[in-house]
Amino acid sequence: xxxxxxxxxxxxxxxxxxxxxxxxxxxxxxxxxxxxxxxxxxxxxxxxxxxxxxxxxxxxxxxxxxxxxxxxxxxxxxxxxxxxxxxxxxxxxxxxxxxxxxxxxxxxxxxxxxxxxxxxxxxxxxxxxxxxxxxxxxxxxxxxxxxxxxxxxxxxxxxxxxxxxxxxxxxxxxxxxxxxxxxxxxxxxxxxxxxxxxxxxxxxxxxxxxxxxxxxxxxxxxxxxxxxxx
Ligand SMILES: *Cc1c(COP(=O)(O)O)cnc(C)c1O
Numbered sequence: 304x305x306x307x308x309x310x311x312x313x314x315x316x317x318x319x320x321x322x323x324x325x326x327x328x329x330x331x332x333x334x335x336x337x338x339x340x341x342x343x344x345x346x347x348x349x350x351x352x353x354x355x356x357x358x359x360x361x362x363x364x365x366x367x368x369x370x371x372x373x374x375x376x377x378x379x380x381x382x383x384x385x386x387x388x389x390x391x392x393x394x395x396x397x398x399x400x401x402x403x404x405x406x407x408x409x410x411x412x413x414x415x416x417x418x419x420x421x422x423x424x425x426x427x428x429x430x431x432x433x434x435x436x437x438x439x440x441x442x443x444x445x446x447x448x449x450x451x452x453x454x455x456x457x458x459x460x461x462x463x464x465x466x467x468x469x470x471x472x473x474x475x476x477x478x479x480x481x482x483x484x485x486x487x488x489x490x491x492x493x494x495x496x497x498x499x500x501x502x503x504x505x506x507x508x509x510x511x512x513x514x515x516x517x518x519x520x521x522x523x524x525x526x527x528x529x530x531x532x533x
Contacts, residue, residue, distance in 0.1 A: 306344055309526050310335060310351035317520060320513045331513055334377055336505075336523030338363060342370050344527055349374060357398070357521050361386040368393035379461075379502075379521055381435065388412050391420055398461040398502050398521070401425040401436050403448055410454030420454060423461040423502050428478040431465055439478065443486050450494045459483055459500030459518070464508055472508045476515035479503055506531060 304312070318328035336357040337345050345356065345367055356371075358364040359380025368376045375395040382390070382397070382405050390397065391412045400406055400422045413420040424446055427436030437445045442460070449457045462479045464472035480501060487498050504512025504520035512520055524531040 306340070306347035306527055307351035310348045310353050313522055313525050314352065317509070317513070317522075320510045324514050326513070330518060332519045334379075334502075334519055334521045335526050336379065336521050337367065337527060338380075338523060340527050342367065345371055348526065355395075357523075359399075361389045364393045365389055377521075384408060391418070392416060394420070396421045396423065396458065398423045398519075399425045399435070400449070401445075403445065406445075406449045406452060406455060410452035413454035418454070419456050421456050421458050422449065423459050423500060424449065424457065425461045426479060426482060428462045428475045428482070429465050429471065434463055434465075436462065439482050442482055443489060446486050446498075447489075450490065456497055457494065459498055459502070460486075461502035463505070464503070464512075466507055469508075469511060473511050473515065476503050476508075476512045476517065480516040 314333055317331055317333050321328045321331045334355050334357040335348050335353045338359050355375040357377045357379045364376050364378055376393050377396045377398060378390050378394040379398045382399055387408045391409060409420055425436040426439055426442050427434045428439060446457055449455050460479055460483045464475040483501055487495055490498055500518045501516055502519040503517045506522050506525040509520040509522055
């Protein structure tokens with residue numbers, strides 16, 4: 304099976320898992336993380352019906368957005384201040400916001416473009432040293448800071464779970480969902496109304512993330528790698 308077929312299979316599995324968890328399939332958006340493939344690979348996924356892609360490098364999102372502006376491009380990677388001006392024009396959503404200075408700059412750049420940038424705040428729920436993201440204790444204040452910026456619309460939270468242990472991943476996803484509910488309760492409309500997204504789950508752990516309330520799963524290898532399922 305190639306990328307086109309794998310995209311369709313994963314899309315169907317995601318919808319099936321949502322139903323199995325008592326959720327509507329439309330509540331879970333599949334983001335195809337195309338960082339390991341070039342334009343041909345993206346075209347194959349589009350042929351399979353994919354309309355939302357994730358990228359973690361500025362050069363990649365710029366090139367692919369220029370080639371395929373008809374689909375959505377989400378930025379999921381490490382943000383460098385000097386590349387914000389390159390990312391914002393391409394990104395429908397930025398998932399990996401975790402520094403206040405970056406929030407301020409993204410807002411300024413977005414305002415300059417006449418755009419309001421949708422963002423998610425990345426939280427390091429598991430506390431692993433190697434993971435980026437704001438600490439859970441700091442997240443409410445961080446979100447409040449971002450909500451006060453005119454060029455940003457804070458849509459929710461994002462996290463990455465440690466790989467390899469279902470119990471640890473489950474606890475991470477549940478922790479993000481609880482934190483998001485707590486933060487939402489502190490927000491006033493209109494901020495509270497749009498703070499409704501949970502970006503969590505990757506190729507190895509997405510079914511568990513859906514069970515804990517993910518509204519966006521970011522799946523790369525299960526779609527774009529020839530040997531993920533071997
Ligand atoms: C690469 C990446 C993914 C996709 O990971 P897979 O294991 O290939 O599904 C998801 N989220 C982020 C932030 C990534 O960098």
